Amino acid sequence: MPSNTVAVIGAGPAGLMAAEELAKAGVRVAVYDAMPSVGRKFLLAGRGGLNLTHSEPPEAFRSRFGDRRSQVSSWLDQLDAAGLRQWAQDLGVETFVGSSGRVFPKEMKAAPLLRAWLRRLRAAGVQLHTRHVWRGWADDGALLFDTPQGKVDAHPDAAVLALGGASWPRLGSDGAWQGLLEAHGVDIAPLRPANCGFLAGWSSYFSERFAGQPLKAIAMAPQGGFDMRRGECMVTARGLEGGLIYAWSSSLRETLLAKGAVTLYIDLLPDRNLAQVQAEAARPRGARSWSSHLSSRLGLRGVKTALLHECLPKAAFDDPQALAAGIKRLPVRLDGLRPLAEAISTAGGVRFDALSQDLMLQPLPGVFCAGEMLDWEAPTGGYLLTASFASGRVAGQGVLRWLAGRAG
Numbered sequence: 001m002p003s004n005t006v007a008v009i010g011a012g013p014a015g016l017m018a019a020e021e022l023a024k025a026g027v028r029v030a031v032y033d034a035m036p037s038v039g040r041k042f043l044l045a046g047r048g049g050l051n052l053t054h055s056e057p058p059e060a061f062r063s064r065f066g067d068r069r070s071q072v073s074s075w076l077d078q079l080d081a082a083g084l085r086q087w088a089q090d091l092g093v094e095t096f097v098g099s100s101g102r103v104f105p106k107e108m109k110a111a112p113l114l115r116a117w118l119r120r121l122r123a124a125g126v127q128l129h130t131r132h133v134w135r136g137w138a139d140d141g142a143l144l145f146d147t148p149q150g151k152v153d154a155h156p157d158a159a160v161l162a163l164g165g166a167s168w169p170r171l172g173s174d175g176a177w178q179g180l181l182e183a184h185g186v187d188i189a190p191l192r193p194a195n196c197g198f199l200a201g202w203s204s205y206f207s208e209r210f211a212g213q214p215l216k217a218i219a220m221a222p223q224g225g226f227d228m229r230r231g232e233c234m235v236t237a238r239g240l241e242g243g244l245i246y247a248w249s250s251s252l253r254e255t256l257l258a259k260g261a262v263t264l265y266i267d268l269l270p271d272r273n274l275a276q277v278q279a280e281a282a283r284p285r286g287a288r289s290w291s292s293h294l295s296s297r298l299g300l301r302g303v304k305t306a307l308l309h310e311c312l313p314k315a316a317f318d319d320p321q322a323l324a325a326g327i328k329r330l331p332v333r334l335d336g337l338r339p340l341a342e343a344i345s346t347a348g349g350v351r352f353d354a355l356s357q358d359l360m361l362q363p364l365p366g367v368f369c370a371g372e373m374l375d376w377e378a379p380t381g382g383y384l385l386t387a388s389f390a391s392g393r394v395a396g397q398g399v400l401r402w403l404a405g406r407a408g
Contacts, residue, residue, distance in 0.1 A: 004028065004403050007143055007156040009134045011038035012173075013385060014371025014392035015162030016117060017079075021396025022160075023124035027403070030154065031121075032132040032145060033172065039114045040171040041164065045385070046110020052088065053081040053382035055097045064383045066250060068376035071352055075390035078397065084386055091116040102382055134163070136180040157406075158366040158399045162392060165346025165372040166191045175346075177373065185363040187351045193343035194377040195249055195384075197241030198256075198264075199336030206310045211237040213303040219270040220244055222251045223263040230270055235303060239334065240264075246344065247379045253347070256334060266330045268304050274328050281327070282320040290317050300327070307332075345384055347377040358398025359391065366402060370395035 004027050008019045011033035019029045031038070045051070054061060061081060065072040079087070085095050085103060093113045094106040105113055122128070132145040132152070142153040164173025178188055213235045219228035226248075233242035245252070248264070255262040269277060277298065285293035294300040300308070308323075311330050316322040340346065350369050354362055359374075361367045370391040378384040 007159045010162035017392030018160045018396035034133040035172040049108040050110040053386040079390040162371045167343040189348040191348040194347040195246040195344035197338035198334040200239040219267040261335045278324040349375040368395040
């Protein structure tokens with residue numbers, strides 16, 4: 001097998017992990033990326049500290065992948081959260097568990113990890129080719145690339161596509177691969193924003209005064225009987241975004257796309273039960289304004305009080321029970337999504353029906369896929385990165401089995 005060559009197109013976590021798995025087996029690997037340098041979206045993720053993975057128990061971890069739990073679990077069997085931490089340790093990068101259970105490098109940066117990884121890949125003989133934009137296949141099956149020096153082609157024995165979704169296209173993932181694969185009969189689910197912001201149609205008064213304000217110590221859930229989750233998010237000029245709403249983005253998005261709008265319920269005081277809030281709201285307020293009353297009795301002030309006024313009818317402020325109900329379950333109507341290009345990640349992609357267990361494209365023998373371009377999604381918290389790394393390992397192993405089968 002040492003005489004085999006494999007092309008990996010896309011130099012993010014999935015692609016580089018596939019390259020590593022292949023190089024370990026003695027395969028000659030060439031990695032191609034459209035950007036001037038590799039791992040650009042990975043480095044962007046590191047600006048916030050690089051949430052590499054999560055420390056929660058394996059069953060809870062795997063449940064985060066929703067309808068794709070069974071498929072992603074098979075990847076995690078090859079590289080789970082503990083395995084990823086050990087992989088980083090082997091590169092000389094120490095990790096730690098934060099108060100939320102999320103796992104970070106001790107340096108809180110992506111660059112040292114990427115540099116160490118690239119050193120190891122180069123030492124294993126992996127060749128890196130930047131500014132190579134993949135344009136599909138020639139009639140003879142060669143891979144075609146546009147480069148600053150002109151058009152070039154490559155004739156590998158197999159290929160791994162790890163081209164990302166379509167979020168943050170300026171970093172290289174623009175979704176242009178969709179048409180190239182569909183032309184060869186590959187079934188693709190439409191790409192949609194995941195871990196994204198939502199539009200709420202605020203009044204100009206609320207938008208102008210409270211855009212950029214965080215909503216802290218809250219809980220929320222979409223309509224439909226979901227349990228409330230605690231956390232925080234951010235008011236924007238046109239809606240909401242941030243960690244807590246990203247956690248619900250899949251459910252919110254699907255309802256919104258089906259019905260044109262979705263109601264999000266926010267508990268502004270998750271540490272108090274409804275009876276306690278009702279009792280305080282019912283106390284005589286005398287000449288004080290509602291804002292002053294809610295601030296002194298319940299600690300509600302600023303953006304939280306403004307959000308109450310934004311989302312509740314005026315009549316609710318004449319009815320302590322209705323007001324208390326609104327504080328504990330404030331309905332916020334969401335009527336749109338922020339653009340896909342602004343999303344943290346992408347839902348949709350190459351459907352699993354188009355893939356073998358080894359992530360090889362059924363219509364294109366010898367061509368494998370990995371990472372975010374597949375039809376799955378995950379919330380923020382390290383889940384997306386872990387599964388992307390793991391899918392790259394699975395694709396690399398799949399290539400090795402396919403090459404061995406051909407040789408046999």
